[in-house]
Amino acid sequence: MPSKKRITIGNVKIGGGADLTVQTMTNTNTEDIKATLDQINSVVELGCDLVRVSCPTKESTLALKEIVKNSRIPIIADIHFNYKRAIESIESGALCIRINPGNTSDYGIKEIVKAAKDYNVAIRIGINSGSVEKDILEKYKEPCVDAIVESAVRNCEKLEDLDFYNFKISVKSSEVRNSISAYRKLSKLIDYPLHIGITESGTLFSGTIKSAIGIGALLADGIGDTIRVSLSADIREEVKVGKQILKSLGLLKNSVNIISCPTCARTGINVMEISKYLEKYCENIKKPLRISILGCVVNGIGEAKEADIGIFGFSPGIVKIYLKGKELEKIKSEYVIERVKKLIDEF
Numbered sequence: 001m002p003s004k005k006r007i008t009i010g011n012v013k014i015g016g017g018a019d020l021t022v023q024t025m026t027n028t029n030t031e032d033i034k035a036t037l038d039q040i041n042s043v044v045e046l047g048c049d050l051v052r053v054s055c056p057t058k059e060s061t062l063a064l065k066e067i068v069k070n071s072r073i074p075i076i077a078d079i080h081f082n083y084k085r086a087i088e089s090i091e092s093g094a095l096c097i098r099i100n101p102g103n104t105s106d107y108g109i110k111e112i113v114k115a116a117k118d119y120n121v122a123i124r125i126g127i128n129s130g131s132v133e134k135d136i137l138e139k140y141k142e143p144c145v146d147a148i149v150e151s152a153v154r155n156c157e158k159l160e161d162l163d164f165y166n167f168k169i170s171v172k173s174s175e176v177r178n179s180i181s182a183y184r185k186l187s188k189l190i191d192y193p194l195h196i197g198i199t200e201s202g203t204l205f206s207g208t209i210k211s212a213i214g215i216g217a218l219l220a221d222g223i224g225d226t227i228r229v230s231l232s233a234d235i236r237e238e239v240k241v242g243k244q245i246l247k248s249l250g251l252l253k254n255s256v257n258i259i260s261c262p263t264c265a266r267t268g269i270n271v272m273e274i275s276k277y278l279e280k281y282c283e284n285i286k287k288p289l290r291i292s293i294l295g296c297v298v299n300g301i302g303e304a305k306e307a308d309i310g311i312f313g314f315s316p317g318i319v320k321i322y323l324k325g326k327e328l329e330k331i332k333s334e335y336v337i338e339r340v341k342k343l344i345d346e347f
Contacts, residue, residue: 184218
């Protein structure tokens, strides 16, 4: 089940039954303020809820002040090794700090928590299979599921001992099965919001598949409060894939869901061209809308009746259109895109 505890990052609620959120991470040089803001704005247009920005230098944490000031969504500062960067990021306006306990000293964590309390900033504990603490690795000999989960529980307790509870946690692995198992196990042990994903999942093609399997399996189990798809690709693709995973599970409100068939010899219309065009057209439309596009009458009538807007190839070059389960009209296939666009706009 989704976590019972809730945290708030700016105006974004995570956990405690709040809507699932999608986030990504910039890959620009943070010191290049314009490039970083341009990238942030590009994912805001796609419906991204949160964005993480890496802050490895003092110059980058100083740049963060201007970035935060001009960002339309909350900024999370990504910190590794030097706790001072976290404090500087908090002072620059970051609303959440991501730390990795595997490369942050206990003293550094105490100082970060102190600043987070002063500024009412959330923390994400980010446990990765590649950076589990040395003593835990020595115990298990490898970054297995039990090692990752033990690290997570230990670090939750560290923050609790510091009287700090405004945090979420992740236990990511590049191995899909390990990630799923770790999150399932951890969800039974803690009640803090879970940030889920498959770390370092790969290219747009392979990474999308791995992420869809891992994140999808967890969300289908009711596990997870915020997601990040990690791809070696344009960060806009991360947001698109994340949104599509939520759509596929019926977890994204106010979105357009397009159903289309793979086509066969019976296909009477260009399903691929129509689907691709309308998917792009609907990318930024915020309406709870189901559109079906099928090539022939075999499944076309049934799907059309179930959709808000349904179209299918009735005969060569002729399309039947259904609206809210009822037949609306028959038109020539060359007019179908413009006709459906109009119906979407009017819906």
